[in-house]
Amino acid sequence: MNGNSPKPYGVIAEFITPADVMHAAEKVRDAGYKRWDVFTPFPVHGMDKAMGLGNSKVGWFAFLGGVTGYTTGMLMIWYLNAVDYPLVIGGKPMFSPFSAFPPSYELTILFSAFGSLFGMMFLNRLPRLHHPLLKNRRFARVTHDRYFLVVECADPKYSEIATHKLLEQTGSSHIEVVEE
Amino acid sequence: MASTDKTMALPETPAELERIPLVSNQRSIGWISDQVCAIMEGKLPMWWWAAFIPSLMLLCLLGTMLVYQVTTGVGVWGNRHPVMWGWDIINFVWWIGIGHAGTLISAILFLLRQKWRTAVNRASEAMTIFAVMCAGIYPALHVGRVWYDWWLFPIPNSNGIWPQFRSPLMWDVFAVSTYFTVSVLFWYMGLIPDLAVMRDRCTTKVRQFFYGLFSLGWTGSNRHWRNYEKAYLILAGVSTPLVLSVHSIVSLDFAVSQLPGWHTTIFPPYFVAGAVFSGFGMVLTLLVPLRSMFKLEDVITMRHIDIMCKVTLATGSIVGYAYGMEFFIAWYSGNPSEQFHFLNRAFGPYQWGWIMMMSCNTLVPQLFWFKKFRQNLKYVFIISILVNIGMWFERFVIIVIGLHRDFLPSNWAYFKPTWVDICTFLGTFGLFFTLFLLFLRFLPMIAISEVKGVTPQADPHHPLGGAKPKNNGH
Structure with a gap:
């Protein structure tokens, strides 16, 4: 649509340990966000509960x-x-x-x-040949040894200031906005 | 990549409660991907070529032998009256038996929550798939006219006749093809997150394209992991009855017949135990050298080797028990044909085959009762090869001794393989090792994400995983 300024996809927060990202997920869950996700190199036990997800279908x-x-x-x-x-x-x-x-x-x-x-x-809506997050160079470490929490801009509760503030409180080591 | 656990202190655990960790030397999770991916990224070692070129030559030998067999006729094999099943079925059962360890490790041990399986499951699953491919050649070719193989599938022939499903040979078609397909699905699903690891670190365009394509756009999303883990659990759940059924059905090829030595109810469990036994033999044969060549001693630790030796010992003992029970039942049944068959096994013209089987399968693995043998890689390697040899002779004993002296003494004969039999068998090793060496080069031979998942750094309730000390009380 507007080729000059790419739309933001969401805000990503990087974490160094699984415990940190899990506590962050609990906070984001309690804040009532809907379109957000946690990205980990391996399945982290207890994360489904921390994200408030039910049983898989x-x-x-x-x-x-x-x-x-x-x-x-x-x-x-x-x-x-x-x-x-x-x-x-x-x-x-x-x-x-x-x-x-x-x-x-x-x-x-x-x-x-x-x-x-x-x-x-x-x-899981796979295979998917394109994903905004996969273009981000920092995010490539998600398959290596880093943990990410991503809140999409499409979330009804998303606001640039409040979401940033919430993620800063979780103790993330790096926060940035990813473009579509 | 920097290790993340420098500042964390280990909790105090009494020495006697300490378990040997699954990944030694407290390696960080980044180290795991670096070390495993180095196999695919570094320069190819000389030994790889030294193994690959002979394998490729043997593969060519296999192709030549198969073309020769198809164009000339099945008579180039040694199968003659009364031994109508010769090396073809021996090798079929032997290869498919080897294939059983992979699914056992990936499915049954997963359900039993044996976390050590993560270090060995990928390579064993690859071994399974390649072994089943080698096995599949034989039934397809031994029919003599390969162009009629489609009669095995539910397709009507030119007279409108369908295959008949009351025969265990038809069950076998379904069992083996299902086993192959499900093993490939299971293997591929386990590979998806690891292909994403490769996608995110490879540097060449070609690799980025192919790893990117086959990792299906995997991002490591927890919403995805949730469905993924459930699907993995279900695949493990359905593969468990599958792996038990495949060799049971293979054994029914024998047990449903009326032949002394074959017509026994002990066959299904005894075949499954034997298959797991030979499969673990092959896993040890492959992994003992590979772990040191690829510097994976911290992932495939001595504890892993130790456990696999114990599984070999347990299944070998079950097989030994079954051999003894067959003799007992022959005596106890009072059936003269049955009794003759078993005396002929032990004291007939093929006594050498029986001695090979008994010594390699029942006596040699008993050495694994001693820690000294389980912890010495030279002994483990030699014993694992003897197990493979012994299990080949088991199938030889069952098939050839079972057939060469039937009910009419005028039919009796002494079976010998032809050079085509021998070259075809050698050729299947070419197929197996060619595929396995290519697998080592292009796909991660260790399940990276699964090994990461069993380290303490991956546990959010462990101090190394970032848990605060006050949360550590269970």
């Missing part, structure tokens, strides 16, 4: 995948061997849930594995 995707896999296996084997072209092999029944179980079991696992990976990607 990936489980539903995996469950649906598993149910689909098992039903597909059973129905497929029944249709192929008992309906479409029945063959007598060793006098065994045309369809038995027991002999159909092992392939259906494998399909359950296969589909629920796909469900959990793709469910994770869908919920």
Whole structure:
């Protein structure tokens, strides 16, 4: 839109230890922000609670995948061997849930594995080829040994002065505004 | 990068409660990425080329042998009546067994909260995938006419006939292909945060492009980690029954038949234990040299080696118990064919195979009862290779001794492999090591973010993680 002055994306605060960023997250959570996030090189235990996040929904995707896999296996084997072209092999029944179980079991696992990976990607809106934060040189250390807290400008409570002040109180070692 | 823990004081812990840390020398979390990424960033060491070139040559040998087999016919292998399953199925079961340690480490040990797994899971998962690829060659090629392999998939043939699912061989198709796919998914998902590490530190445009593409735009967001950890947990949860089922189903290829020595109910658990045993053997064979060549002694510590030796000892003892139980049941069943088969195993013309199996699989691992052997890398390396050899002979004993003397003495014969059998087997090592060496060069062989996560600096409730002393009371 306005090519000359890039829009600010958010304000990022850098931290040196996981405990610092977790206490900062508690403060930002209590201040009532909605569009903010914590970035860490590894999952920090207790951070979901500090951010006020509930349980992840990936489980539903995996469950649906598993149910689909098992039903597909059973129905497929029944249709192929008992309906479409029945063959007598060793006098065994045309369809038995027991002999159909092992392939259906494998399909359950296969589909629920796909469900959990793709469910994770869908919920995280990945793959994402561009992200404003990934252009920031300081932020590159998030995969190395630094911890960041980012409040987006799109947050309804965001204000340049108050948000800065809040982040300064958390003991961040470096605060800056990142552009879109 | 500067260490972050210079000013922090360690808490006082009584010496007897002290656990050996998973990352030695209190390395900072930045050190972990530096050290692991150095493998991919530094100049290629000479030994890498010294290993890669022969591997590539063996891979070419494999290609030649497979082309020769396909163009000439399956008769170039030594499979003859009555031994219709020869080296092809031995090698298939051997490679797929090796593949079991990777998923065991990544899935079962994850559910059991064994934090030491983080240092070894990535390399073992890679080993799993490459071993399953080597294994997959054999069933695909041993059918004789590879262009009919699609009959194994639920596609009707030209007469409208479908594959029949009452056969364990069909179950095996589903088990092995699911195992391969899920192992790749699990491995890739674990790689995403580490590919982002590489993306953020690599300097060349080509690397930035590819690591950036495959890390999917990972930012380390906690909202993402939340879904990621749940997905990882579920993958571990579904891979656990998977890894147990795959070798069980492989064993059903044997156990569902009517053959003495094969038709036993002990096969599924015994095969799974044997697979884990051989897999840990291979993990030790690979990691014992790699940890010193890549200076990763602080990540793959002697404690890791010690634990893996203990797993090898435990599974080796289960396998030894199963060997004994097979003999007992043969006697106890009162079945003359069964009894003949087991006497023939121990005292027949293939006695040498049986002795190799018994000594390498049941006697040698017993040395791991002694700390002296578990802590000496030379012994660990030699024993791990003997375990691999022993487990190859186990499959040889089951398949060849099981088949070479069947119910009619006029059918009896002495099986010998052909040169094509031997060269094809050597060739699979070429495939395995070519892929593994490329993996070492281009992908992080240690799960960087997972190892960081098990250090005390990563724990917000630990003083090294920045917790204030008053918060330290649990």
